[in-house]
Amino acid sequence: MKRSDPRLIVRPAPFLKSAMTTQQAMLDVLYALIPVIGVSLWCFGLGAILVLAATVIGALLTERLFSPASQRIPLRMDVSTLVTGLLLGVTLPPALPLWMAFVGGAAAIGLGKLVWGGLGQNLFNPALVGRAFLMAAFPTAMTTWTPYQGPEGLFTVYSSNLAVPLMNSAFDGVTAATPLALIKFQHETPPLYPLLMGNIPGSLGETSGLLILAGGVYLLLRQVIDWRILMGLLGSVAILSGSLYLLDSAHYPNPLTALLSGGLLFGAVFMATDPVTSPITPKGALFFGVGVGFLVVLIRGFGGYPEGVMYAILLMNAATPLIERITQPRAFGRGGDT
Amino acid sequence: MRHRFSHGVHPQQNKELTVDLPIQRVPFVGRYVLPLDQHLGAPAQATVNVGERVRRGQRIARPGGFVSTALHSPVTGKVMAIEPRRAPGGKFSPSIEIHADPFATQRLTPNPPIDWLSLTLEEFIHHIQWAGIVGLGGAAFPSHVKYSMPEGKKIEYLLINGAECEPYLTNDHRLMLERPDALLQGIAIVKRKLGAKRAIIGIETNKPGAIDTLRAQIKRIHKVDVMPLPVKYPQGAERMLIKAVFGYELPATKLPRDIGIAVNNVSSLVAIADYFGSGLPLIERIITVSGSGVTYPANLIVPIGTPLREVLRFCGGLREATKSVIMGGPMMGQPIGSLDIPIVKGTSGILAFTEKEASTTFELPCIRCGxxxxxxxxxxxxxxxxxxxxxxxxxxxxxxxxxxxxxxxxxxxxxxxxxxxxxxxxxxxxxxxxx
Structure with missing residues (x-):
């Protein structure tokens, strides 16, 4: 090698890279969440945004404090943790005490991700682990819903939001039943239109079916989420709840209501499609989606809770390694369907 | 009927850098290095000694076994050394170094055309092996091995690979544009000798010029078809090409010849035509020199053994900001650490990349996106x-x-x-x- 030659970097082929990066995929999820967050401000006021801020701070702080230094991603690039915090936040009741939201964010990252070995290693969806943790720790606060506020209540901060940690505080006078609770306990069918628009009681980002679907379409177009999971899930819920409705329309909601109510759409678009905790194989993804849908209908129809999306997804997360094992793709030229 | 292979990717092609540039011949330089193991299989064995004078086209190494091939001198000159030299893989390989005679004309000794029609299949295979012809698509697998059939099997179809699915490379495209007659002659020879019924040339649709040129030259009697293929990488991989052309998924345990198909690259067939037409063994090949680090990108005929440095010098040298140099295409090529490495039979291109393309990577954990x-x-x-x-x-x-x-x-x-x-x-x- 002559002195005049440039210093050449030797690194392996290929030398071309597709434009999509993991950072970009995370950012896409963030963009898809923005309308959902916007609607929660509109429906439930500033208190909802404070809950989101508390989960995000809890998540980011836990990541900073407890992730091994060798794996730590610089804060400005750490969209993944931010997304986990936000995903947890939008599944919480708007009037949740902020300190609980903070603990939930910490649990999501700590128990949902870091103990497994960090990004990409966890078996369960971290945001849902955080939510399940809160559900077990604070069952009353997690199931106390506030009514739709509308633009007049834009700056509402619920007094329960500001509850002092570990002190039992009374909740605001006004509470409201979610559509799913109405179905389950009063056997009333809520009207469809509010389910689309979001002006109903519920978790702060799960109420507007329309905006969640818009986010889902964006993520599908960007190929960030797998259509097989989404379609498998929505399809199986539609078919199974449809069959139940046909059998007994007094007790069970019609399939459209079943699809639009509760956390189903949000769970289908943002939670079940988490690539880390769903099967990587195409067949497995479809299987996974159908499984989640089946469990949702089962829990909603026959379980003790009005809503079952969270546990359905967590249960299928646990089944993911097994699903993958039996759905490995058939290699090219290795028998099968040719 | 149109088939396609499943999966694959669509990298940016970047072929416009060189696609309109006619093939040029690189002048002779002083020094040539010829690794003895530049084909797949057993290395060739040198048949010349240090200090011996050699003619251009003279055999300097014989096949080291059946899956092996001969090697010829690209210039008239003198054997200066037979010793390990840095080869494209980065390792040292036993190589023959030849210094060109500055006073020689480098004109080829005229050889009468070989009467290929009267050769038996065995003689034909022997000719191919001793002419040093290998697959010029990149793998450098000795061509004659593909033609030697086990007892009782026969080649029905000759599949010609003109896909050139690697981005940047345009050498096969230019060859099809500039020498369609030689390509068809090569096809005719191999088809006749193997007794194949039909030949099919698979070309990606990003080479409309090549498709039109060949179609204009082909007459019905040739029994050759041109099949345009949708652009997708890796179209040129043997099994993918068979799937795209025949719609048949070749079982992983079988070779193309087991189902009566022989797959050849377009340049290999032109090399065969040249050998039987003028006795010219494989002593030069066409390469593409391209990428943001090259001053003047080009399509070139280069004698085998020319050091990279000399080829790049002919192309105006490397730009200041060059960060990496690659032999072959950007998807499967080999990174090069030294410009002293020679062009070998399997080199389809030289690419030089600046910062923009050679950017270092920041690896994140797998998020199992699929x-x-x-x-x-x-x-x-x-x-x-x-x-x-x-x-x-x-x-x-x-x-x-x-x-x-x-x-x-x-x-x-x-x-x-x-x-x-x-x-x-x-x-x-x-x-x-x-x-």
């Missing part, structure tokens, strides 16, 4: 293979069809976390083989 599975043309699970490779669990990797991987690099291309999947798999293959 893009590598959707990219892999062999339907493997690169994510899983990469994980197992990092854990050095090679035996488990075999169960995941490690050996089916053709190292096309589509998985690494697709990976959003920039995990060097194909490199992990390649290393694992080698290490599990050694154990």
């Amino acid at each position: 893009r590598c599975l959707a990219a892999c043309p062999h339907f493997l699970n690169p994510s899983r293979l990469g994980r197992l490779a990092k854990a050095r669990r090679f035996d488990e990797m075999r169960a995941y069809r490690l050996t089916d991987c053709v190292e096309c690099g589509a998985c690494s291309y697709a990976c959003p976390s920039e995990i060097p999947l194909v490199q992990l798999i390649r290393t694992a293959k080698r290490e599990s083989h050694q154990r």
